[in-house]
Amino acid sequence: MTEQRVRWGILATGGIAAAFTADLVDLPDAEVVAVASRREESAKGFAERFGIPRAYGDWNSLARDEDVDVVYVATPHSAHRAAAGLCLEAGRNVLCEKAFTLNAREAEELVALARERGSFLMEAMWMYCNPLIRRLAGLVRDGAVGDVRSVHADFGLAGPFPPSHRLRDPLQGGGALLDLGVYPVSFAHLLLGEPTDVAARAVLSEEGVDLQTGALLSWDSGALASVHCSLVGGTATTASVTGSLGRIDIPYGFFHTDRFVLHRDGREPEEFTAGPEDGTRAGLKHEALEVMRALRAGETESPLVPLDGTLAVMRTLDAIRERVGVRYPGETDETGESDETGETELTPA
Structure with missing residues (x-):
């Protein structure tokens, strides 16, 4: 990427998405061009609040928006694998909130996908x-x-x-x-x-x-x-x-x-x-600046927040x-068996 301005898409419209977008719109070389939510009214309200030109009522439309250089994923972390994966599959670069995913297996899948596609991926560990x-x-x-x-x-x-x-x-x-x-x-x-x-x-x-x-x-x-x-x-x-x-x-x-x-x-x-x-x-703003620096330099990951880290x-x-003893619904245990009941298995600590 050699363009001066970096075009951002925002996926999700909760509190952290609002805080990040508020900082982003103050950066002269950043442009927020689209936002997506599972509810169209939520996306439209967020877009009106921050002056964003396009609002989508589904994630896929944002992921496939060719005018978006990088997507900021701000869903609850249980949805990070699906949301970030959708964007990476569509060729978008991704900044994904932390915790990066529910577990290491999901994180490994996202990292492997980003490296296979040659796309930028970074955890939003602003610290x-x-x-x-x-x-x-x-x-x-x-x-x-x-x-x-x-x-x-x-x-x-x-x-x-x-x-x-x-x-x-x-x-x-x-x-x-x-x-x-x-x-x-x-x-x-x-x-x-x-x-x-x-x-x-x-x-x-x-x-x-x-x-x-x-x-x-x-x-x-x-x-x-x-x-x-x-x-x-x-x-x-x-x-x-x-x-x-x-x-x-x-x-x-x-x-x-x-x-x-x-x-x-x-x-x-x-x-x-x-x-x-x-x-x-x-x-x-510092994590946004690091993402934009890396994109302009043609880097697929940040040395400040490396994927291996x-x-x-x-x-x-x-x-x-x-x-x-905390296991989330749908996670597999050591035997490879999944919790199909949708209930979290408890083991006394």
Whole structure:
């Protein structure tokens, strides 16, 4: 792609789609040209809100719109495989929300399809595109805290969420882990890579999704990461990384931070803050900018959010779910048998 402006299609019209589109329309080199929903009235209302010229009442029409350079998939993650797959099959490039899919198998299918078609595919892990998180990761790589010994991260919401809410619906991939826990897990992966061992415990709802999950990840280096997520309590939502020579603390909202503090043995604490060019804490523009940069460069994946890294995170999420006993409708177990009843199988954690 050599054109200056990148033409976006938005698939789904929920809250995260609105937040992303609001940031997107402020970028001078981005143009939102189409939106799709399973309900035409929803698509039309979204289009009117953001001045989008075309609104579709089905996903297929958007996927086959030749004027769309890249589709942002913002459905619940239970539909990511179907929605992103449809777009990739039609030759569209895709930015897909996280959790990337329900499980690693679905993620592998999407990655294989994108690589077969030569299309761009990226998980919308905006934390990885945040300038401050990128700087933090660079400091860790450069040895600012020495050898990494431990990582801690949490993300919890107070709720309460009724059983009808998508966060508690097994059919929509509900639960704390895939919606919130993906951030602490991804933060640990960013600094340490894929763990060699996973231990986890959870409190499950009557519907069979995790209301609260804690996991301990370990690496052959001796490093440990404790990660926690919750739908039943508003947590500090902070993160830290500790090494042999110091520590980095990230305050509330670690996954979209505009500040962190580096503590090094024998030195005064150093505070790192976002610059005016970095935008607001809640801004999603950085992932959009990375997608557009990659498309113009002819890249099929982003070095900031590599597909192999996304697959590794999905394997860790799978391992945590296996430890705590959460399986979604239609998933196959170790024997290859599928849960055909449409009910989530529970195993005591």
